[in-house]
Amino acid sequence: MAKRIDVKDLSVYYGDFKAVEGVSITVEPRSVTAFIGPSGCGKSTLLRTLNRMHEVIPGGRVEGTVMLDDKDLYAPGVDPVSVRRTVGMVFQRPNPFPTMSIYDNVVAGLRLNGLKNRKALDEAAEKSLQGANLWTEVKDRLKKPGASLSGGQQQRLCIARAIAVRPQVLLMDEPCSALDPISTLAIEDLINELKADYTIVIVTHNMQQAARVSDKTAFFNLAATGKPGKLVEVGNTTTIFNNPTQRATEDYISGRFG
Structure with missing residues (x-):
């Protein structure tokens, strides 16, 4: 079930460095918002605060609130790991686990969460790879290393792992940003399906990409060099x-x- 995100005065x-102010x-x-x-x-x-990934950097902290429907992601006692299960992330460069097979890459998170049933893992792997539009390309080589795929396929593998x-x-x-135009188009088509x-929240430097894939766009800017970033405006793309x-x-x- 997709969730609504409400960020208030974040x-x-x-x-001591303030990176973002008052967002x-x-x-x-069920929408795509581009930053x-x-x-x-x-x-x-800001994107990383939505699943508390900024906290992996020493000294990372927030003021303000991030609500996922009615759940405060920063309330006392909330486990950041559980937040990251609910709010998945795909990074700039494809980062499949290099020593793992395609199959093991997809089910890694499920195994980490304690799922051991082979049939359930097989079904989840197939469903996730289908969801990432990768199943037909890899179904006959699931035991091959994830790193053996092309860059665009690796990024779709990372999306399959996330979902x-x-x-x-x-x-x-x-x-x-690390992909060729054909692979980029495949990812954009996938975003529209997902x-x-x-x-979905996407950070992009590509204006055409933001225009193609997003329903809403938020523009951020620096007030001045060395000053924190601020949200300038947000609206329909x-x-x-x-x-x-x-x-x-x-x-x-x-x-x-820019």
Whole structure:
């Protein structure tokens, strides 16, 4: 069941450095929201707060709230590992476990969660690979290393691995930046299919990609060099690209800076 995300007055710190300041945004279930903006404006940092991945960096902390439907992800006693099961993540570069087979890559999270039944694992592997549009390409070589696949296939394998544990939200941090145009198109088509079942947030530097895949777009910017990133505006993607309310958004989208 896809979940709604409500971020309220969120600031993110690494030690004394404030990376993101005062962000409030709602991400609707079964939709794709794109985070755009120049490098260093906090897009990926904010994305990582949605499943507490920023906490793997020493000194990472937040002020404000992140709600998943009615659950506060930062409430006392909430286990970050359980949050990451609910909110999956796909990273910039494909990162299949290099020593594992295609099959073992997909079911790794399920095994970590204690699932041992072979039939259930087989069914989950097939379903997840089908969900990632990879099954027909790999069904006859599931025992081959995941690292033997092409870059685009590896990224779809990572998506299959992420959805195998049945998250409600899928975060994607520039998932196509290391891929060729054909592989990028395959991932974009997949994103459009996955939003029927998941809430998806994607960080991208590719304006055309944001326009193609997202329902809503949020533009982030730095107030000044060394200052924290801030949300400038968010709205329907068509509106943000064709009729933004802020001059900075228009300048960024038109290529005047960034």
